[in-house]
Amino acid sequence: MIIKLHIVNRIMNLHAPEWSGxxxxxxxxxxxxxxxxxxxxxxxxxxxxxxxxxxxxxxxDDPGYGDPVQKAEAMAFRRACARFGLGLHLYHEDML
Structure with a gap:
């Protein structure tokens, strides 16, 4: 499961308002x-x-929404946030 960019951004703003990317x-x-x-x-x-x-x-060549740089940036942003622990529970739902 992938967390959408706008949701990750909202969580960061709520829990760590002093952040930058x-x-x-x-x-x-x-x-x-x-x-x-x-x-x-x-x-x-x-x-x-x-x-x-x-x-x-x-x-x-990916035909989906957005240009390739935007897609790569969104993926990198989500992964960097995951390195702080954001959303990691989604990968281990079976362990809860």
Whole structure:
């Protein structure tokens, strides 16, 4: 199950209102058939900040909604948030 981008964004705003996100790099494959994005999510605390990065990859030929960079960025954003623990329960529902 994939959490939609707008839901992840809403959860971040609710539980960690002092957060930011940024695209660190956009790289096309050598054959031009896919694009990969590295995304960083940073949480700011009172005395420190922490970040997690992750990657997302999308096919250039995928006919779905949005361009390939947007799709790869959304995937990388969700994965970076998962590195903070967001949504991990969805992968282990059988263990609850």
């Amino acid at each position: 940024e695209v660190r790099s956009i790289t096309y494959s050598a054959d031009g058939k896919s694009v990969s994005v590295i995304y960083r999510v940073t949480l700011y605390g009172t005395d420190a900040e922490i970040y997690r990065e992750s990657t997302g990859t999308a096919s250039v």
